[in-house]
Amino acid sequence: MKFINYLQSIAGVGIFPMISLIMFFIFFSVLLVWALRVNKEYITDMKNIPLDNNNETTQL
Amino acid sequence: MEIEKFQYDNKIVKQFAFATILWGLVGMLVGLWVSLELIFPTLNIIPMTAFGRLRPLHTNAVIFAFVGNGLFMGVYYSLQRLCKARMFSDKLSAIHFWGWQLIIVSAALTLPFGITTGKEYAELEWPIDIAIALIWVVFAWNFFGTIIKRRERHLYVAIWFYIATIVTVAVLHIVNSLEMPVSFLKSYSLYAGVQDALVQWWYGHNAVAFFLTTPYLGIMYYFIPKISERPVYSYRLSIIHFWALIFLYIWAGPHHLLYTALPDWAQSLGVVFSVMLIAPSWGGMINGLLTLRGAWDKVRESVVLKFMVVAVTAYGMATFEGPMLAIKKVNSIAHFTDWVVAHVHIGALGWNGFLTFGVLYWLVPKIFQTNLWSNKMANWHFWLGSLGILFYAIPMYWAGFTQYLMWQEFTAAGFLRYPNFLETVTQLRPMYIMRSLGGVLYLTGFVLMAYNLIKTVKAGKLLENEDAEAPALEKVYVKHGSEHWHRVIERKPIQFMILSLVVILIGGMIEMVPTFLIKSNIPTISSVKPYSPLELQGRDIYIREGCYVCHSQMVRPLRFETERYGEYSKAGEFVYDHPFQWGSKRNGPDLARVGGKYPNSWHYNHMMDPTTMSPGSIMPTYPFLLDKEIDTASTPAKIRAMMKLGVPYPEGYDKIANHDLMIQAQTIADNLKMDKIETVSDREIVALISYLQKLGRDLKVYHLINDKQAKK
Numbered sequence: 001m002k003f004i005n006y007l008q009s010i011a012g013v014g015i016f017p018m019i020s021l022i023m024f025f026i027f028f029s030v031l032l033v034w035a036l037r038v039n040k041e042y043i044t045d046m047k048n049i050p051l052d053n054n055n056e057t058t059q060l
Numbered sequence: 061m062e063i064e065k066f067q068y069d070n071k072i073v074k075q076f077a078f079a080t081i082l083w084g085l086v087g088m089l090v091g092l093w094v095s096l097e098l099i100f101p102t103l104n105i106i107p108m109t110a111f112g113r114l115r116p117l118h119t120n121a122v123i124f125a126f127v128g129n130g131l132f133m134g135v136y137y138s139l140q141r142l143c144k145a146r147m148f149s150d151k152l153s154a155i156h157f158w159g160w161q162l163i164i165v166s167a168a169l170t171l172p173f174g175i176t177t178g179k180e181y182a183e184l185e186w187p188i189d190i191a192i193a194l195i196w197v198v199f200a201w202n203f204f205g206t207i208i209k210r211r212e213r214h215l216y217v218a219i220w221f222y223i224a225t226i227v228t229v230a231v232l233h234i235v236n237s238l239e240m241p242v243s244f245l246k247s248y249s250l251y252a253g254v255q256d257a258l259v260q261w262w263y264g265h266n267a268v269a270f271f272l273t274t275p276y277l278g279i280m281y282y283f284i285p286k287i288s289e290r291p292v293y294s295y296r297l298s299i300i301h302f303w304a305l306i307f308l309y310i311w312a313g314p315h316h317l318l319y320t321a322l323p324d325w326a327q328s329l330g331v332v333f334s335v336m337l338i339a340p341s342w343g344g345m346i347n348g349l350l351t352l353r354g355a356w357d358k359v360r361e362s363v364v365l366k367f368m369v370v371a372v373t374a375y376g377m378a379t380f381e382g383p384m385l386a387i388k389k390v391n392s393i394a395h396f397t398d399w400v401v402a403h404v405h406i407g408a409l410g411w412n413g414f415l416t417f418g419v420l421y422w423l424v425p426k427i428f429q430t431n432l433w434s435n436k437m438a439n440w441h442f443w444l445g446s447l448g449i450l451f452y453a454i455p456m457y458w459a460g461f462t463q464y465l466m467w468q469e470f471t472a473a474g475f476l477r478y479p480n481f482l483e484t485v486t487q488l489r490p491m492y493i494m495r496s497l498g499g500v501l502y503l504t505g506f507v508l509m510a511y512n513l514i515k516t517v518k519a520g521k522l523l524e525n526e527d528a529e530a531p532a533l534e535k536v537y538v539k540h541g542s543e544h545w546h547r548v549i550e551r552k553p554i555q556f557m558i559l560s561l562v563v564i565l566i567g568g569m570i571e572m573v574p575t576f577l578i579k580s581n582i583p584t585i586s587s588v589k590p591y592s593p594l595e596l597q598g599r600d601i602y603i604r605e606g607c608y609v610c611h612s613q614m615v616r617p618l619r620f621e622t623e624r625y626g627e628y629s630k631a632g633e634f635v636y637d638h639p640f641q642w643g644s645k646r647n648g649p650d651l652a653r654v655g656g657k658y659p660n661s662w663h664y665n666h667m668m669d670p671t672t673m674s675p676g677s678i679m680p681t682y683p684f685l686l687d688k689e690i691d692t693a694s695t696p697a698k699i700r701a702m703m704k705l706g707v708p709y710p711e712g713y714d715k716i717a718n719h720d721l722m723i724q725a726q727t728i729a730d731n732l733k734m735d736k737i738e739t740v741s742d743r744e745i746v747a748l749i750s751y752l753q754k755l756g757r758d759l760k761v762y763h764l765i766n767d768k769q770a771k772k
Contacts, residue, residue, distance in 0.1 A: 020566065024307070031303055034546050035296040047291035049142055049216040050282050 064211065064532050067525035068140045070427040072153040074522055076133035077424060079161060080416060081510050083129055086168075087121030088506060092499045094118055097680075098492050098647065104680030108172040111647075111680055112606025116183045117171040122408060123181060125164045127272055130416040132160070132199070134279035135222055137423060139206055142216045142282065144530040148205025152198055159195035163188060174604035175245045178639050179260050181267050182236050186247045189237040196233065200226045207553040211530040214550050217298040221278030223553065224306045224560045228270040231564065236263035240638075242701045243694065246600075250705065253634025254321055254582050255572075257642055262313035262568060269309040272407065273375075276415055277305075280348050283415075284368055287422055288358055293350035297343055299546070304340035306560060308333050310567035315386035318395065319616035320642060321631040326571055327388075333567070334386030341379030348372040363438040367418035370446060374410025378403060396612055396646040398488070399460025402453045409449045409502060417441065417509060424513050428520030437512045441505040448502030455494035462487060468620040476623055481649035486676050585632035587762035590707045591754065593695050593717040594724040598751025600698070601744050602641070605682065612643035613652040613755065626653035626756065633759060636707050648679060653756035660728055661735035663749045685745040690725070692718050692742065724750060 097103045097111045104110045140147060147153050166188050170176070176183040184192070203226060207215070215223075236259055239247035249256050285292050292298060314322060314330025349372055352359060359365045381403050385394050394400055425432045432438060466484040469477035478484055549556045591599060602608075615621050617628040629652050634640055658666075662673055667685055670677035696714040703709050709717075722741065728749055729741035739746065 020570075028303070031300065031546065035299050038296070038546075043295045044291075046214060046216065047285075047295045049212060049214070050138070050218070050286045051289065051291060 062532050063529050065527065065529045066144075066146055068528055069136070069147050069150060069153065069524075070522065070526050071524045072147065072150075072157060073133055073137045073423065074427055075157050076129050076136060077420060079157070080126060080129040080133055080420065081513065083121060083125030083164060084413075084416075084506060085510065087118060087126045088499070088503050090114055090118040090121060092496065092503055095492065095496045095499055098678055099489060099496060101678045101680060107174070107605075107682075107684055110605065110682075112609045113172050113174055113176075115609045116176060116180070116606060117168065119181060120167050120171065120183060121164070123267070123271065124167070127276075127408075127412045127416070128160065128164075130412070130419070131225075131271075131275040131279070132156070133423070134283070134419055135203070135275065137419075138218055138279065138282040138286075139203065139222065142212065142219055143206055143210035144212045144528065145206055145210045148202050148209065152202035152205070156195060156198045156202060159191070159198065163191050163195060166191070170245065174606075176603060176606065177239065177247060177249065178603035178606075178608060178641065179236070179249060179256075180608075180644060181264050182233075182260070185245050186237070186239050186241050187244065189233070189239075192233060193230070193237075196226070196230055200230070204553060204557075211533050213533060215553060215556065216282070217292075217295065217302060218278035218282040219553075220302050220556065220560070221274045221281065223557050224302070224564070225270050225275045225278070227557055227561050228266060228274075228306070228310070228564050231561070231568075232263045232266050232270065235568075236260060240701045240705055242697050246694070246698075248698075248701055248705060249639035251638070251640075252705070253637045253640050254323075254631045256637065256640040257317055257320065257634075258314065258322060258326065258572060260640070261316040262310075262571065265313040265316060266310060268404075268407070269312075272412055273309075274306070276375075276412060277301075277344055279415060279419060280344075280368070280372060283419055283422070284348055284351050284365075284372075287362070287364055287368070287418075288352055288355045290351060290355055293347050293353065297347050301340050301343045301347060303563070305337075305344065307563050307567070308337045308340060310564045311571060312337060312386065314571065315391065316644065317642075318386075318388050318391040319618065320614050321629045321634065323631070329571060331386050331388065335383045338380060338383040341382075342376060345372055345376035345379065348375075363435060363442055364418045364422045366439075366442050367414045367421065367445075370442075371411050371414035371418060374406050374414065374449070378407040378411060381406070392616070392618060393464045394460060395616075396644070397460035397463045398456045398491070398645075399464075400645065402456035402460060405452050405456070406449070409445070409452060413502075414445065417445070420509065420513065425516050425520065427523055427526075428517055429523050430516060430520030433512050433515035433519060437508050441508045441512070444501050444505035444508070448498045448500075448505060451498030451501055452495055453498070455491035455498070459488045459491035459495075462491070467624070468618075470620070470623075476620065479624070480674075481624070481646075482674050482676055485647060485678060582631045582635065584635060585630060585759065585762055587765060588633055588635060588758040590636045590702070590709060592724055592750070593699060593721040594690075594747050594750045595754045596698055596702070596751075597690050597692075597695065597721065597744075598747035598749070598754075599641075601685070601748045602751055603639075607651075608641045608643045610643075610645065610647035610679075612646050612650045614642040615650055615652050621650075625650045627759060630759070633756075636702075638702065638705055638707075651752065651755055655753045655755040655757040656760065659735065660731050660749050660753070661737055663752055664732055664737055664739070664745060667745055667748065682745075685748060686739065686743060688744045690721070690742050690744055690747050692721060695721060 093103070093109075094111055094115045097114075107113070136147065136153070163184075167184055170185060170188065171183060175185050177185060203222065207219070238250040240250060241247045251259050281292060281298060311333035312330055314326045315334045318327050318331070349369070352365065352369065359369055384390050385400070385403060394403070421432060421438055463484050466478045466487060471477050549559060613629070615625045615628045622628050664686075666673040667682040669681050669683070670679040695717045699709055699714040699717045703714070725741040725746045728746050729739055732739055
C-alpha cells in the first residue's frame with residue numbers, strides 16, 4: 001500500500017501539499033520572526049498577568 | 061479610568077476540587093483492584109467486577125472524573141483571575157458541575173453492567189455521549205462568556221491552551237462518537253474496521269493530547285509562575301510551544317496502529333509527526349522548569365512546588381518516550397505489552413496526578429483562608445507518591461520487555477521458544493505484584509492528602525466570593541502604532557478559537573479523508589461475509605464483556621506473530637466490524653485467527669473455567685454465559701442498524717434473522733452434544749462460540765477457493 005497510488009488518483013493533487021506546506025511554512029515563519037522581534041515591554045506585560053493581583057496575598 | 065469592584069467565585073472551584081479528590085480515590089481504587097485481578101484471578105468474582113468490565117471503568121474514572129474535575133478546578137480558578145472577571149454565569153457553572161458529576165455516575169452505572177460501545181476511552185453509550193456534548197457546550201459558553209466580559213485586554217498563554225482544549229475535545233468527541241443507536245443503551249459505531257480504528261486512535265491519542273495535556277499545560281503556565289512568584293521563563297517560547305504543539309499533536313494518532321492493517325502512508329504520517337512532537341513538548345517542559353530558575357530554594361521548602369517539579373519532569377519523560385515509542389521498531393516491542401501501560405502511568409500518576417496534587421495543596425488552603433493542616437503529611441504524600449510511581453513504572457517496563465522477548469524468541473530449529481502464550485503471562489506475576497505495591501503506595505499518599513485537606517477545610521472558612529477590583533476595559537482600544545497580527549488575535553478570543561480550530565482540523569482531515577474516500581485504501585476480500593445473526597449476537601457479548609481489553613484481533617506482519625497466530629491481518633477482513641476490536645494490550649493471546657483452532661467444546665469448557673483448558677490461566681470465568689439466554693428480541697433491530705450502516709444483508713433479512721440464528725445455534729448445540737456437552741441452543745455461550753469460530757474463517761475460505769482454482 002504505497003501512498004503514491006492514492007495520490008495519483010486525485011486530479012491535480014500536486015497543488016494540495018504545496019499549498020499546505022506554503023501555508024504552514026509562512027504561518028510558523030511569521031510566528032517565529034514575530035516572537036523573536038516583539039517588543040520587550042509587551043512580553044513583560046504578558047508575563048506578569050498571572051502575578052498581577054494587588055488584592056491578594058500570596059502565601060506558600 | 062473607573063475601577064470596578066467584583067467578586068471571584070470560589071465556591072465552584074471548591075466543588076470541583078472536592079470532586080477531584082472523591083473521584084480520584086474511586087478511580088485509583090478500581091485501578092488497584094483490576095491490577096490485583098491479574099495476580100489473583102479469583103477476584104473476578106461476579107460479572108460486574110470482571111477485568112474486562114472494570115478496567116474501562118478505571119481508565120474512564122481517572123481520565124474524565126479525576127483529571128476532568130481537576131482541569132475544571134484549575135480552569136475555573138485561573139480563568140477568573142487571568143480575565144479579572146467572575147465566571148460568566150453562576151448558573152452555567154452549577155449546570156456544568158452537576159452535569160459532569162451526573163455523567164460520571166452514569167458511567168459508573170453502565171460500564172460494570174457491560175453497557176459499552178467497545179471503543180477505548182470512549183466506551184460510554186450514546187445517550188451519555190450526547191450528555192457529554194451538551195455539558196461541554198455549557199462549559200464552553202461559560203468560558204467564552206467570561207472571556208468576553210474580561211477586564212484584562214490580552215489573553216494570557218494559559219487561556220490559549222484552554223481554548224484549544226475546549227475546541228478540540230468537542231471535535232474529537234463528536235467525530236469519534238458518531239454511532240447508530242440500536243436501542244436506548246446499545247449502538248454501533250458509524251465507522252467500520254480500518255476507518256473505525258483510525259478515527260478511534262485519532263480520538264484516543266488526542267484525548268491524551270487535549271484532555272490530559274493542553275489544559276494541564278495551561279494550569280502549569282498559570283500556577284507555577286503564580287506559586288513561585290516569578291514570571292514564566294520565556295513568554296516567546298510559550299507562544300511557539302502552543303502553536304507547534306496543537307498543530308503537530310493532531311496528526312500523531314496513527315502511531316497507535318503501527319504494523320496493523322492501517323495503510324502504510326497513514327502509519328508513516330503518524331510516525332513523522334509523533335517524532336517532531338518532541339520539540340514543542342520539551343520546549344514546554346523546559347519553560348516550566350526554568351521558570352523556577354533562581355528559586356530552587358523555594359522548591360526545597362514548598363511541598364507544592366516539589367509536586368509541580370516532579371509533574372513537569374514526568375511530562376518531559378513521557379513526551380520523550382512518546383516519540384520514541386512511535387518509531388516502528390521500538391513500537392513493535394512496546395505495542396500490546398506492559399511498556400505502554402508504564403508509559404501512560406508516567407503521564408497519569410506523574411504529570412496529571414502530581415500537578416493536580418500541587419494545585420490542590422496550594423488552592424484549598426487559599427480559598428479556605430487558612431494554612432495547610434500538616435506540611436509534614438503533605439511531604440509524606442510527596443515521597444509515597446514518588447516511590448509509588450517508581451514501583452509502578454519500573455516493573456511494568458520490565459514486564460513489557462520480558463513479554464516481548466519471550467514472544468519473539470525462536471529456537472535454533474526455527475520454532476517459537478515459548479509457543480504457549482500463557483507462559484509469557486505467568487512469567488510476569490512478580491512484576492504485577494510489584495506494580496500493585498506501587499499502586500498501594502501511591503493510593504496511600506492520596507488518602508493522606510484527602511485527610512490533610514479535610515482537616516484544612518475544617519480549620520478554615522470558605523471565602524465563597526472573593527473581592528477584587530480592576531479598571532474596566534475601555535471599549536475603544538487605541539492601537540500603539542503598527543501592530544502584529546498575533547497581538548491582535550490575542551485580544552480576540554473568537555478569532556483565536558477559529559484559528560486554532562483550523563489548525564487542528566487540517567491534520568485530522570488529511571489523515572482521515574483519504575481513508576474514507578479512496579476505496580483502494582481498503583482492498584476488499586471477496587470471501588469476507590457479514591456476520592450471521594448468531595455471530596453478531598456473539599460479537600456483542602464479546603464487546604459487552606470487554607474481551608478487547610485483554611485480547612487483540614490484529615496479527616502484525618512480523619515473523620514471531622505469524623508463526624504464533626497465523627496469517628497477518630488484512631484491512632479487507634474488517635469491513636463489517638462496527639466497531640473494530642483490534643485491542644491495544646495482550647493479557648491473553650491474539651484472537652484474529654482463533655476460528656477453527658479449537659473445537660466448540662474447548663470454548664465451552666474454557667468459558668466455564670479457563671483453567672480447565674489452560675492451567676494457570678488468569679482469565680476470568682464466565683459460567684453465567686452457559687445459563688443466560690441470547691437476547692433474540694434485539695436481533696431484528698441490530699440487523700436493521702447494520703443495514704443502515706451499509707452491511708449488505710438482503711432486504712427484509714431482519715424479519716427472518718432469528719430463524720437463521722436458531723438453525724445455526726442448533727448446529728453448534730448438536731456439535732457440543734457429540735462431545736457430551738448438553739446445552740440448550742439459545743444460550744449466550746453458543747452465540748459467543750459462533751463468533752469466536754468466525755474469526756479468521758473468511759480468510760481461510762478465500763485461500764481454499766484460490767487453491768482450488770490454481771489446481772484447475
